[in-house]
Amino acid sequence: xxxxQGLTKRFGGLTAVRDVTTSFERGRINAIIGPNGAGKTTFFxxxxxxxxxxxxxxxxDGQDVTGLRPDQVARLGVARTFQSTHLFDQATVLDNLIVGxxxxxxxxxxxxxxxxxxxxxxxxxxxxxxxxxxxFVGLSSVAHHRAADISQEERKRVAFALALATDxxxxxxxxxxxGVNPEETLGLAELIRxxxxxxxxxxLIEHKMDMxxxxxxxxxxxxxxxxIAEGTPAQIRSDQRVIEAYLGADYAAA
Amino acid sequence: xxxxxxQKPLLALLLVAAIAFPVIAANDxxxxxxxxxxxxxxxxxxxxxxxxxxxQLNLAHAGFMAIGAYTVGILTVDYGVPYWIAFVIAGFLxxxxxxxxxxxxxxxxxxxxxxxxxCVGFIIYLIIEKWDALTHGTVGIIDIxxxxxxxxxxxxxxxxxxxxxxFFLVASLWLMSRIVHSLLxxxxxxxxxxxxLAETLGISLMRTKVLAFVLSTFYAxxxxxxxxxxxxFIGPGMALESHTFDMIAFILVGGIGxxxxxxxxxxxxxxxxxxxxxxxxxxxxxxxxxLILLVMYFPQGLIGYYRERQIKRAAASVQDRRLQRxxxxxxQEARTNA
Numbered sequence: 001x002x003x004x005q006g007l008t009k010r011f012g013g014l015t016a017v018r019d020v021t022t023s024f025e026r027g028r029i030n031a032i033i034g035p036n037g038a039g040k041t042t043f044f045x046x047x048x049x050x051x052x053x054x055x056x057x058x059x060x061d062g063q064d065v066t067g068l069r070p071d072q073v074a075r076l077g078v079a080r081t082f083q084s085t086h087l088f089d090q091a092t093v094l095d096n097l098i099v100g101x102x103x104x105x106x107x108x109x110x111x112x113x114x115x116x117x118x119x120x121x122x123x124x125x126x127x128x129x130x131x132x133x134x135x136f137v138g139l140s141s142v143a144h145h146r147a148a149d150i151s152q153e154e155r156k157r158v159a160f161a162l163a164l165a166t167d168x169x170x171x172x173x174x175x176x177x178x179g180v181n182p183e184e185t186l187g188l189a190e191l192i193r194x195x196x197x198x199x200x201x202x203x204l205i206e207h208k209m210d211m212x213x214x215x216x217x218x219x220x221x222x223x224x225x226x227x228i229a230e231g232t233p234a235q236i237r238s239d240q241r242v243i244e245a246y247l248g249a250d251y252a253a254a
Numbered sequence: 255x256x257x258x259x260x261q262k263p264l265l266a267l268l269l270v271a272a273i274a275f276p277v278i279a280a281n282d283x284x285x286x287x288x289x290x291x292x293x294x295x296x297x298x299x300x301x302x303x304x305x306x307x308x309x310q311l312n313l314a315h316a317g318f319m320a321i322g323a324y325t326v327g328i329l330t331v332d333y334g335v336p337y338w339i340a341f342v343i344a345g346f347l348x349x350x351x352x353x354x355x356x357x358x359x360x361x362x363x364x365x366x367x368x369x370x371x372x373c374v375g376f377i378i379y380l381i382i383e384k385w386d387a388l389t390h391g392t393v394g395i396i397d398i399x400x401x402x403x404x405x406x407x408x409x410x411x412x413x414x415x416x417x418x419x420x421f422f423l424v425a426s427l428w429l430m431s432r433i434v435h436s437l438l439x440x441x442x443x444x445x446x447x448x449x450x451l452a453e454t455l456g457i458s459l460m461r462t463k464v465l466a467f468v469l470s471t472f473y474a475x476x477x478x479x480x481x482x483x484x485x486x487f488i489g490p491g492m493a494l495e496s497h498t499f500d501m502i503a504f505i506l507v508g509g510i511g512x513x514x515x516x517x518x519x520x521x522x523x524x525x526x527x528x529x530x531x532x533x534x535x536x537x538x539x540x541x542x543x544x545l546i547l548l549v550m551y552f553p554q555g556l557i558g559y560y561r562e563r564q565i566k567r568a569a570a571s572v573q574d575r576r577l578q579r580x581x582x583x584x585x586q587e588a589r590t591n592a
Contacts, residue, residue, distance in 0.1 A: 144572050
């Protein structure tokens with residue numbers, strides 16, 4: 001699904017990601033973990049096209065996407081969420097989601113001026129998609145609330161919904177459970193499983209180890225930009241380098 | 255993005271009031287001032303597209319209005335081109351120059367974009383002021399002909415010119431309403447909201463921003479062309495950034511990112527300026543604090559404030575209904591249990 005070959009990103013003298021080679025399989029939950037500043041978000045920025053890699057190749061679904069712009073990568077089916085969710089707070093939740101399906105529509109400026117059938121068709125499909133994804137993440141009940149009035153956990157779900165509205169093949173989630181309580185974290189984990197059951201591939205960055213260990217099929221560990229381990233949760237838990245760099249002896253013992 | 259929530263009856267009432275205004279005012283000077291406010295409103299509506307909806311503070315807007323005005327001035331006075339042909343050329347020339355200015359300046363983001371456009375505006379001013387042979391330099395262009403008649407319509411009197419300007423104002427708002435309430439408008443707002451997020455939703459930043467920029471310069475050019483035919487005298491000063499700041503003030507007062515905000519702001523501030531005329535330069539003592547109070551207590555502007563209250567109320571009523579249903583539901587449950 002997603003092949004990463006020798007991926008490197010240097011910012012001036014700092015190497016944020018160094019020679020990472022790995023792959024993510026279709027229909028799996030993949031996790032990227034590591035201490036703060038390990039290059040996890042930079043890794044996402046490279047895959048989604050926000051940063052251009054210094055070296056290396058990114059192959060998505062058999063197509064080389066290295067160096068493409070974020071909007072081009074999104075069109076090919078890569079969606080992502082951010083650590084903090086930027087919603088238009090003055091608008092309703094549903095209104096925030098409608099633009100998410102815009103990339104799958106074809107109406108142009110002239111369709112807008114002449115208010116063509118195609119534009120109306122496109123607006124209908126975007127609205128329908130927004131309702132569908134809102135239902136998928138379990139938020140139909142807050143569709144008409146102001147985005148400013150919903151809880152942190154609901155914001156996270158709206159961010160998922162926005163990513164899903166783009167009709168992606170793979171979803172990159174950057175700390176999907178950051179800032180929500182343990183109970184809500186379980187709910188979000190269940191939602192991630194549901195996304196995979198519906199045919200998506202998920203790749204997530206997270207610090208909540210309990211969540212990752214129970215959720216992920218594969219874990220990639222980054223430290224100072226380098227991949228120091230990859231494998232199943234069981235393998236990662238007993239990896240000496242990972243314990244030293246990130247998990248700590250306590251976690252391994254537990 | 256929510257619709258501007260001004261219901262149809264209210265719109266019809268506003269239109270009737272605008273049509274009746276010259277009859278009620280019955281004073282050529284008032285009609286003249288109102289027409290000027292409308293022309294500035296058209297320019298501000300255009301600026302609001304790039305500033306209010308797309309989130310890019312373009313400080314060259316008055317420059318593009320000047321390009322429109324000078325196109326009409328030069329073509330009609332020096333080359334004898336009929337007013338309406340010059341009028342159409344003015345809009346498209348402003349937009350054409352807007353394409354290049356947009357492609358260049360939108361490579362920069364945030365404050366850097368604003369500073370760059372400040373320079374673009376000043377360059378336009380300098381070109382107008384220094385290129386004597388083409389623009390008449392500091393002297394300006396005088397005796398620009400009034401818009402020529404179309405069929406039985408004549409535009410040589412303040413009254414008829416008022417209706418001409420009103421026609422273009424309504425057309426501008428109608429077109430803008432189409433744009434901002436469409437999927438395209440949602441793409442603009444997504445960019446204002448977060449460029450990073452918009453881009454990962456598949457919105458091409460450069461293309462979308464340049465489109466907003468060019469459309470806004472088209473509005474500026476049209477407003478400038480109307481201004482030239484209405485005031486009939488133009489000077490290089492109209493390209494200065496202080497006029498852009500006037501338009502920004504209209505937008506802030508009326509409501510940034512709202513359809514009617516720029517119009518409301520243009521009318522309010524124009525009449526406030528008129529009624530404080532007797533204070534001359536001291537009117538800023540009243541103007542300044544008023545603007546500060548407004549930004550403190552109505553950061554979304556007057557229409558923005560009104561709209562936010564409406565959305566809040568709508569959301570609250572949805573919650574109320576759900577609460578009522580829940581209470582009723584549990585009541586019924588209790589009864590069946592009993």
